[in-house]
Amino acid sequence: KAGVTQTPRYLIKTRGQQVTLSCSPISGHRSVSWYQQTPGQGLQFLFEYFSETQRNKGNFPGRFSGRQFSNSRSEMNVSTLELGDSALYLCASRAWASTDTQYFGPGTRLTVL
């Protein structure tokens, strides 16, 4: 079974631009969560999507948004990029129940110049 895949793996943007990151969960998984990982703030939960609906949200500004499609694939969008948005963005999927094991993808490394 293929793991969680994320595209692109690396991305360079400039301040003020917007960016869209993509995540394909493990086949059959319906829940997708996004995390931001930075050296300063560590790993932080962004939000979770389940059956195309945002189910949980972390403490991030509205510039960070996401969506999920009917095939469970998910996208994350960051608008008006700031230097501090430079991070590794991780996507994780789990099957269905809140207690199911969560599996992470390799991440997208975003650099904002």
Next chain:
Amino acid sequence: QQQVKQSPQSLIVQKGGISIINCAYENTAFDYFPWYQQFPGKGPALLIAIRPDVSEKKEGRFTISFNKSAKQFSLHIMDSQPGDSATYFCAASYGGATNKLIFGTGTLLAVQP
């Protein structure tokens, strides 16, 4: 109260030795405590997890010890191997959810041959 404090920040252990990483939390509502292992360029991978109804859980060379009254939990890696060299994160969540995690700051483990 939402923090999970992890120590040490880095750890050097000789091959065959025991690696011990500690975490402490304040929120008594937390009821799921996983440990993740992350190699450079990869997403975190679930190692082992515990819920507060047990005080210890062992999987192979990895053991979680959980002290509910002290609000602490720790990861013990027995017979540490160079291949265990990675960053380890503890985390916690409530409501039994495996995804809306509050992560510790990570411990960089180096196992010397």
